[in-house]
Amino acid sequence: MAYDYAPFPYTPPAGLTRPEPRHPVVIVGAGPIGLAMAIDLAQRGTASVVLDDNNVVSIGSRAICWAKRSLEIFDRLGIGKQMLAKGVTWKVGRNFHGENQVYAFDLLPEPGHKYPAFINLQQYYVEQYLAERAQDFPDLIDLRFLNKVTGHIDHGDHVTLDITTPDGDYTLEADYYLACDGAGSATRKRMNLPFNGQTFEEHFLIVDVEMETSPFGNHDTPERWFWFNPPFHNGQSALLHKQPDNIYRIDLQLGPDTDPKEEATEAKVIPRIKAIVGDTPFRLDWMSVYKFRCAKLDRFVHNRVIFVGDSAHVVSPFGARGGNGGVQDVDNLGWKLAAVLQGKAGKPLLESYNIERVHGSAENILNSSRATNFMTPKSPIEALFRDQVLHLAADHPFARKLINSGRLSQPCNLSASALQTPGAAPIPPGTPLIDAPLYDTQGPTWLLTAAHGGFTLITASALHLPDIAGIARIGINQSADYPCYRSEGGHIETRYGTDKIYLLRPDGHVCAVFDTADPIAITAARDRALGAML
Amino acid sequence: MILEDKLGPDADSFYTALMDTHAGLTEAESHALNARLVLIFANQIGDLETLENLLATARQNTPS
Numbered sequence: 001m002a003y004d005y006a007p008f009p010y011t012p013p014a015g016l017t018r019p020e021p022r023h024p025v026v027i028v029g030a031g032p033i034g035l036a037m038a039i040d041l042a043q044r045g046t047a048s049v050v051l052d053d054n055n056v057v058s059i060g061s062r063a064i065c066w067a068k069r070s071l072e073i074f075d076r077l078g079i080g081k082q083m084l085a086k087g088v089t090w091k092v093g094r095n096f097h098g099e100n101q102v103y104a105f106d107l108l109p110e111p112g113h114k115y116p117a118f119i120n121l122q123q124y125y126v127e128q129y130l131a132e133r134a135q136d137f138p139d140l141i142d143l144r145f146l147n148k149v150t151g152h153i154d155h156g157d158h159v160t161l162d163i164t165t166p167d168g169d170y171t172l173e174a175d176y177y178l179a180c181d182g183a184g185s186a187t188r189k190r191m192n193l194p195f196n197g198q199t200f201e202e203h204f205l206i207v208d209v210e211m212e213t214s215p216f217g218n219h220d221t222p223e224r225w226f227w228f229n230p231p232f233h234n235g236q237s238a239l240l241h242k243q244p245d246n247i248y249r250i251d252l253q254l255g256p257d258t259d260p261k262e263e264a265t266e267a268k269v270i271p272r273i274k275a276i277v278g279d280t281p282f283r284l285d286w287m288s289v290y291k292f293r294c295a296k297l298d299r300f301v302h303n304r305v306i307f308v309g310d311s312a313h314v315v316s317p318f319g320a321r322g323g324n325g326g327v328q329d330v331d332n333l334g335w336k337l338a339a340v341l342q343g344k345a346g347k348p349l350l351e352s353y354n355i356e357r358v359h360g361s362a363e364n365i366l367n368s369s370r371a372t373n374f375m376t377p378k379s380p381i382e383a384l385f386r387d388q389v390l391h392l393a394a395d396h397p398f399a400r401k402l403i404n405s406g407r408l409s410q411p412c413n414l415s416a417s418a419l420q421t422p423g424a425a426p427i428p429p430g431t432p433l434i435d436a437p438l439y440d441t442q443g444p445t446w447l448l449t450a451a452h453g454g455f456t457l458i459t460a461s462a463l464h465l466p467d468i469a470g471i472a473r474i475g476i477n478q479s480a481d482y483p484c485y486r487s488e489g490g491h492i493e494t495r496y497g498t499d500k501i502y503l504l505r506p507d508g509h510v511c512a513v514f515d516t517a518d519p520i521a522i523t524a525a526r527d528r529a530l531g532a533m534l
Numbered sequence: 535m536i537l538e539d540k541l542g543p544d545a546d547s548f549y550t551a552l553m554d555t556h557a558g559l560t561e562a563e564s565h566a567l568n569a570r571l572v573l574i575f576a577n578q579i580g581d582l583e584t585l586e587n588l589l590a591t592a593r594q595n596t597p598s
């Protein structure tokens with residue numbers, strides 16, 4: 001069944017009839033990133049207005065692969081369970097050369113995590129769940145569809161926006177303007193900001209087909225299958241993914257010299273799909289021909305205007321680092337912006353969003369462009385090396401590691417950032433928390449669930465965690481005057497060790513580790529994570 | 535001889551550096567570069583028995 005693109009309601013905004021008071025945050029764009037941003041801020045008590053020029057979710061599935069770290073963040077935002085229930089869980093990727101498998105990888109070989117390595121779920125579902133979740137905060141999220149931002153001016157201490165609606169134009173004032181307006185960001189263009197990087201000449205056909213019979217044959221566990229020189233397609237590569245509702249994603253590399261308009265027609269696409277699935281009946285759900293780009297802004301923070309998601313950085317999709325990278329932006333910015341607006345931190349903390357996420361997106365661009373380069377040899381010599389790597393991979397493990405069909409999205413490591421207090425531990429500062437199963441009097445739960453949202457101390461040692469205002473505490477295998485859990489299966493002891501205290505930032509990254517329960521050192525590390533040393 | 539991975543997390547960086555080294559060369563220039571690379575790598579390995587094994591392994595893997 002095709003997805004029902006029900007339009008979101010439009011109501012004429014108050015600003016059309018009288019000036020509105022200045023808003024703390026205006027978010028431009030209600031894609032996955034703008035919506036997630038509004039929810040994160042709302043959960044921290046910060047109100048926002050979200051403006052979108054459209055009134056439906058993303059047409060066509062676009063993003064499908066959501067990584068473990070994104071699911072953990074979506075769990076905090078309240079839609080993780082729903083995504084997991086609807087999505088198709090997978091963790092194994094197989095690379096084929098012609099007919100033959102040359103390499104397989106398992107992205108999460110160990111048990112004891114609430115969320116899997118990946119789920120596949122159409123972007124329209126994710127946006128729908130986020131839009132529904134936003135309704136839980138009627139006083140904190142003001143979602144305005146068919147409100148197109150046509151101009152903005154940064155006045156130093158606030159921003160004014162020009163907005164067009166079906167009922168006319170109006171203006172808004174905001175302390176902060178979050179540009180979540182996507183890859184074609186008009187905000188970026190108005191500000192004349194360079195968006196530099198690499199454009200790939202190759203065209204890729206991306207098709208979603210609905211079919212009852214799996215094109216994976218009788219392989220019943222969903223996986224990511226990637227072919228170099230596929231037997232069914234006269235081109236360099238092909239990729240196959242399973243989505244919910246019996247929808248399958250097929251990417252076919254078409255080469256640089258094709259006519260993208262002609263290629264995105266049923267007359268051209270249907271024979272290409274038949275070459276893969278044979279006579280099995282199918283329905284074309286969505287198709288599009290893309291040329292991909294890896295590019296980013298030099299800076300994401302421009303005084304009162306902050307770029308988040310695709311407006312700040314775009315990548316080729318092999319590696320699923322686009323939406324997943326944007327979700328990590330949200331996770332990084334939410335607590336910082338809320339802290340600055342609530343007077344708990346100074347403005348320099350926002351600069352740490354700039355530093356940490358420019359670093360994260362550079363890593364995503366590096367990995368995405370390497371994969372795309374491997375898949376699209378630019379010269380006969382590059383093609384020769386690529387083919388010989390694939391050939392050697394049949395016998396030699398070293399060559400399998402060189403095959404690059406996408407290095408899939410990983411949580412970003414922030415160890416080099418000044419917010420972290422350097423230290424050594426099994427999970428060193430800068431790393432996002434690693435989940436583990438726990439149980440308490442209510443039954444089984446997860447570290448992820450227990451540690452949501454604020455500064456939190458965790459220990460699986462015998463040390464008694466000190467009581468410090470604004471810092472939550474979690475004891476493992478202890479009994480104390482703060483929430484305590486039993487470990488399940490010994491995972492947390494293995495992952496965290498039994499002699500350390502960890503301090504988590506509100507986005508779940510470890511920011512400091514301690515051998516003793518010293519309240520002065522812990523307070524100093526928390527203050528440092530709030531920007532005291534910037 | 536089965537060749538295990540020794541590049542670890544640097545595999546992609548090495549491959550990118552290798553492609554960058556070839557960037558902008560004609561095909562003939564690239565083949566010449568490859569020949570120089572083989573000789574330089576051989577000298578760096580510096581052990582005849584290892585080299586003979588590697589030569590044989592590469593030869594065995596000639597695509598049919």
Ligand SMILES: Cc1cc2nc3c(=O)[nH]c(=O)nc-3n(C[C@H](O)[C@H](O)[C@H](O)COP(=O)(O)OP(=O)(O)OC[C@H]3O[C@@H](n4cnc5c(N)ncnc54)[C@H](O)[C@@H]3O)c2cc1C
Binds near residue numbers: 033123183186325
């Ligand atoms: C084929 C394909 C496959 C992909 N696969 C994956 C994947 O598997 N995993 C993954 O993580 N990512 C994937 N991506 C990337 C992912 O789709 C994007 O990273 C994601 O959509 C970015 O979200 P966003 O909210 O930043 O931008 P968008 O989703 O583009 O949202 C921007 C919003 O801003 C609105 N807007 C724009 N201008 C204005 C304006 N002037 N006024 C008001 N509103 C405005 C738009 O209407 C839109 O709703 C894929 C992308 C493509 C194209």
